[in-house]
Amino acid sequence: MLLAKSIYFKYEKLLPFNLPELDLNPCDELLILGKSGSGKTTLLHILGGLLKPQSGKVVIDGTDIYSLRGNALDKFRGQNIGIIFQKPHILSALTVMENLQIANFFVGKNTQNTIEINLEELGIADKKSAKLDTLSEGEAQRVSIARALANEPKVILADEPTASLDDENAEKVIRLLKAQAKRLQAILIVVTHDQRVKNHIANQVTIGEVYR
Amino acid sequence: MNLLKLSWKYLVAKPLNTTLNILLLALGLAIITVLLLMQDQFENKMSKDAVGIDLVVGAKGSPLQLVLSSVYHIDFPTGNIDLEEAIGVSKNRLIKNTIPLGMGDNYQGFRIVGTNHDYLDLYDVSFASGSPWNLPFEVVIGHDVAAKLGLKVGDAFVGSHGISSASHDHDEHDYVISGVLEKQGIVVDQLILTSIESVWYTHDEEHDHGLMEKAVATTGFPETTEPREITSLLVQYRNPIAAVQLPRFINSRSSLQAASPSFEISRLFELLGIGVTLVQGLAVIIIVISGLGIFIALYNSLKERKYDLAVMRTIGASKGQLFRHILLEGVLLTFLGGLVGLLIGHLFLLILVLNYDQGAIAGLRADVFLVEELYLVFFAVLIGVLASLLPAWNAYRTDIAKQLTK
Numbered sequence: 001m002l003l004a005k006s007i008y009f010k011y012e013k014l015l016p017f018n019l020p021e022l023d024l025n026p027c028d029e030l031l032i033l034g035k036s037g038s039g040k041t042t043l044l045h046i047l048g049g050l051l052k053p054q055s056g057k058v059v060i061d062g063t064d065i066y067s068l069r070g071n072a073l074d075k076f077r078g079q080n081i082g083i084i085f086q087k088p089h090i091l092s093a094l095t096v097m098e099n100l101q102i103a104n105f106f107v108g109k110n111t112q113n114t115i116e117i118n119l120e121e122l123g124i125a126d127k128k129s130a131k132l133d134t135l136s137e138g139e140a141q142r143v144s145i146a147r148a149l150a151n152e153p154k155v156i157l158a159d160e161p162t163a164s165l166d167d168e169n170a171e172k173v174i175r176l177l178k179a180q181a182k183r184l185q186a187i188l189i190v191v192t193h194d195q196r197v198k199n200h201i202a203n204q205v206t207i208g209e210v211y212r
Numbered sequence: 213m214n215l216l217k218l219s220w221k222y223l224v225a226k227p228l229n230t231t232l233n234i235l236l237l238a239l240g241l242a243i244i245t246v247l248l249l250m251q252d253q254f255e256n257k258m259s260k261d262a263v264g265i266d267l268v269v270g271a272k273g274s275p276l277q278l279v280l281s282s283v284y285h286i287d288f289p290t291g292n293i294d295l296e297e298a299i300g301v302s303k304n305r306l307i308k309n310t311i312p313l314g315m316g317d318n319y320q321g322f323r324i325v326g327t328n329h330d331y332l333d334l335y336d337v338s339f340a341s342g343s344p345w346n347l348p349f350e351v352v353i354g355h356d357v358a359a360k361l362g363l364k365v366g367d368a369f370v371g372s373h374g375i376s377s378a379s380h381d382h383d384e385h386d387y388v389i390s391g392v393l394e395k396q397g398i399v400v401d402q403l404i405l406t407s408i409e410s411v412w413y414t415h416d417e418e419h420d421h422g423l424m425e426k427a428v429a430t431t432g433f434p435e436t437t438e439p440r441e442i443t444s445l446l447v448q449y450r451n452p453i454a455a456v457q458l459p460r461f462i463n464s465r466s467s468l469q470a471a472s473p474s475f476e477i478s479r480l481f482e483l484l485g486i487g488v489t490l491v492q493g494l495a496v497i498i499i500v501i502s503g504l505g506i507f508i509a510l511y512n513s514l515k516e517r518k519y520d521l522a523v524m525r526t527i528g529a530s531k532g533q534l535f536r537h538i539l540l541e542g543v544l545l546t547f548l549g550g551l552v553g554l555l556i557g558h559l560f561l562l563i564l565v566l567n568y569d570q571g572a573i574a575g576l577r578a579d580v581f582l583v584e585e586l587y588l589v590f591f592a593v594l595i596g597v598l599a600s601l602l603p604a605w606n607a608y609r610t611d612i613a614k615q616l617t618k
Contacts, residue, residue, distance in 0.1 A: 041617060050526060051613035071530040078528015085616065089523045093225035094218075101213040106528035147527060 001025045002155055002187050007046060007056035009039070019043050020205050024187045026154070029178065031201040032191045038208030040191040041159055047189065048157050049077040061154055078107035082148030082186075084177075086160035088140035090132040096143050097128045103150040111152060118146045122176060138169035142176070149180055156181050158190045162197055174200050215533065219540040226513070230545065233506050237549030237595070238556055240498035241588055245557025247492060248584050253576050255481075258284070261399045262473040264334050266455065269293075269301060269310075269462060270444035275471035276480060282313055282444040283473050285323050285399055289315050292441040293468055299433055301462060302445065306454035311446040312433055314411040317371040319387070322357045324371050324404045326411030326442075329430040334446070335400050341365050342391030346427050348413050350390040351406040358392045365389050371414060385414060408434050408442060499595065506545055507599040510538065514603050521607050522615035535608040542600025543593055550592030554585055 002024040010016035017039030024030060034040045045051035047058055049065045057064050060080055068076055091099050100115045119125040122142040127135060135143065141161065148156060158177060162170035174190075174197055181188035190197060198204070223230045262283050270278045273290030280287035302310040311334060314326030325331075329344055332352070342365035344352055353363060363369070368386040387406065395401060407428035428434060433442075447470075449455060455472075462470040514521075521534055529537075562578035 045613045045616070048526070050616065071532065074525060074528055074530040077526065083526045089519060091520050091523060093221040093520075098213060098221065102218060102524070103527040105213040105215075105218075106524065106530075106533065151528065 001028075001061060002047070003057075003059040004047060005057050005059070007043075007053045007058070009042060009046060009051070009053040017042060018207060019046075020207060022047075024189075026185045026187060027182060029181065029188045029201045029203055030190070031197065031204040032189065033193060033198070033204055033206045034191075034208040035193065040193075040207060043207065044083075044157050044159050044189070044191045047155070048081050048083050049073055050083075075107055078103070079109070079151055080154045082151070082153035082156045084141075084144055084148045084156070084158040084161050086163050088132075088137075088144040090135070090140055090143055090147075092132050095129045095131055096124065096135075096146075099143060100147050100150045103147050107151055109151055111150060114152060115146070115150055118149050118180070121180070122146050138165055138172070141165060141169070141173055145173070145176060145180070149184065152184055153186055154184075155187045156184075156189070158188070158192075160192050160194065161190065162192065162194050167196065170194065170196050215537050215540055216544070219537055219544055222513075222517075222541060223544060226509075229509055229513075233502065233509055233545055234549045234552055236502035236505055237499060237546060237592060238553035240495045240502055241550055241553025241592060242556035242560060243491060243495035243498070244588060245554055245585060246560055247488060247495070248582060248588075249557065249561055249578075249580065250576065251488070252582055252584075253580065257398065257576075258477055260397070262477065264448060265446045265473055266449045267447040267459060268444055268471050268473060269298070269447055269468050270471075272467065272469045275469060276476045278444065278469060278471045279473045279476040281315070282446065283399075285325070285403060289443045290469070292443055293445075295433065295436070295440040295442055297466060297468060298442055298445050301466065301468060302433075302447075304458065304461070306450050306458045308448045308450040310448070312408055312442045313444045313446065314408045314441075315443045316411060317373055317414065319369050319371050319404055320361055322354075322361070322402060322404050324351070324387070324406060324411070326406055326408040328407065328428075328432065328434075331405065331446075335396060335398060337396055337400060338394045340392045340394045342389065344430070345390050345405075345407055345410075346430075348407060348409045348424055348426075348428055349385055349387050351387045351404050351410070352391040352393060353389055353405070354393050354401040354403045355395040356401040357404055363389055363392070365392055412436075412440055502549070503546075503595045503599045506542055506596065507602070510542055510600050510603040511606075514538070514606055518610055518615050519618075521610045522612045525610065525612045526616070531608045531610075534610065535604045538604035538607045539597065539600050542596040542603070544596070546592040546596030546599070547589065550589035553592070554588065 002022060004019070004022035006021070007019045008016060009019065019039060022030070032040055032043065042051065046053050049058070052066050057066060059065070063076065065073060065076060091102065094102060104110055116125070119128065122145060124139055124142050124146065127139060127143070132140065156177065161173055161177065165173060177188060177190065178200065190201060265283055268278050268282045270282060270289065271291035271293050277287045278290050281289040298312065309330065311327055311330045315323060317324040332344060340355065342352070357363065366389060368388045370386055387410070393400060409428045413423065449458065459470040459472060462468055524534060558578045561576065565576050565578055
């Protein structure tokens with residue numbers, strides 16, 4: 001279902017990252033741990049089709065995503081991969097509902113029902129027509145989760161989703177992520193250095209041993 | 213949700229910036245709209261007013277003034293000419309017909325013009341009510357005069373001396389309205405027409421009551437036993453040779469002056485043209501600056517929005533969609549600017565027309581739309597495309613991973 005094979009990536013003037021081989025099936029959960037600068041976020045971007053590695057391949061649902069070109073990759077990402085960032089990144093000009101609908105629009109889907117259910121389950125149904133500046137940090141993060149889930153992805157990638165949240169909200173967010181991934185039968189990959197997350201996901205891999 | 217709505221949301225999110233850009237562009241386009249409307253209608257009106265008048269003969273002075281006063285009734289007459297001399301000129305074999313005009317009085321600012329029925333035929337007028345004048349002191353009033361002063365057939369009024377209002381009244385004899393014209397869209401709408409005799413008698417010291425009951429001349433010159441004067445003659449040529457010979461003949465051989473309306477008006481437009489070009493240049497500069505403003509606004513907002521754009525890419529937007537998203541924003545802005553510009557232009561003309569109900573501006577209409585205005589909107593949209601092309605290209609090239617890790 002998700003396969004990451006012999007991925008090699010290196011930034012100019014830096015040493016290459018040591019990235020693990022991955023082979024995950026639907027409903028699998030994976031926690032990627034590592035110090036900052038170890039390449040966690042880079043790996044997540046590579047898995048999410050945002051950053052092409054110098055070599056190696058990422059296969060999702062039978063598709064080698066970096067063999068896709070231009071629009072095809074964007075559409076594939078929109079449809080199959082839901083990405084949650086450390087900061088919520090809500091589109092500032094739009095309301096909560098419009099933020100979710102625009103995700104639908106970009107891939108030509110209409111999942112209005114799913115969106116409504118997600119908002120309900122994430123406890124932000126009453127914020128539908130609110131804008132970013134009226135949301136609390138926790139609420140904003142939940143909106144970004146709802147948006148990542150709007151197109152019913154097969155893979156959910158979360159980059160430090162709890163970093164800026166207090167204990168209570170961090171706990172809530174990680175539980176929600178797990179529950180939603182189960183419901184969608186999606187693969188959940190969380191990248192973090194947050195100790196609070198460790199107890200929730202058993203399957204863990206640590207990266208960060210840089211080639212010397 | 214669609215791209216148009218998305219672009220609109222981003223415009224609305226910055227209301228002040230958006231309004232400023234729209235207004236600046238609208239201002240430039242409004243100036244051009246007013247110029248277009250006025251130029252079109254002036255030229256239209258000017259040529260309609262002068263139709264059938266090949267030459268104006270009057271007292272020596274400025275030829276332009278003679279044309280403006282006798283054809284368009286906006287400037288003061290150059291003076292009067294002797295009736296005998298006018299009759300002499302009119303017998304020239306190159307002339308098909310002449311219409312005498314006698315001016316000098318007004319009522320509430322509307323000029324009282326003494327002439328004959330040929331003048332009515334010249335403009336092919338139709339009557340809303342009543343009939344042409346037959347006796348001295350009977351008048352026919354234009355549509356605007358009737359509408360603005362609330363006059364109708366049978367009403368009487370006293371003219372004032374001079375061709376603009378507020379001078380002493382001729383209280384010896386009332387004018388009586390015998391007819392009201394329908395709207396013609398030309399200069400006669402603003403005139404009070406009567407016989408030459410009326411104009412003469414109103415200025416006489418003594419009144420011969422026998423003359424008052426005598427029918428006036430409906431064509432040609434009125435008969436008179438006294439030495440009389442008229443203001444000018446409207447001349448129609450018999451053949452094209454007249455255009456070459458007649459003006460020269462009149463100007464050199466008599467104490468009169470001949471002026472061609474078409475020649476004088478094209479000279480007038482030439483003089484005005486410099487001013488019009490100047491204003492047009494100013495409008496173009498404003499439009500260019502507004503285009504630059506839109507470009508800068510988009511370019512700057514892009515810096516703040518690169519994050520948003522990167523996020524859009526992660527949720528499935530293609531590069532092309534982002535390109536169109538930014539382009540649409542510029543186009544939407546300038547399209548609105550175009551529409552607002554037309555609106556302001558028409559509104560401005562309306563205010564102008566409402567404030568000047570007499571003279572050259574009167575008779576212009578603000579509710580006329582030209583094909584050129586569509587081109588203006590198209591032009592505005594083109595500016596939007598040009599201004600947003602580079603920002604859109606930048607949006608197209610946004611490196612998602614780099615933006616997201618910043």
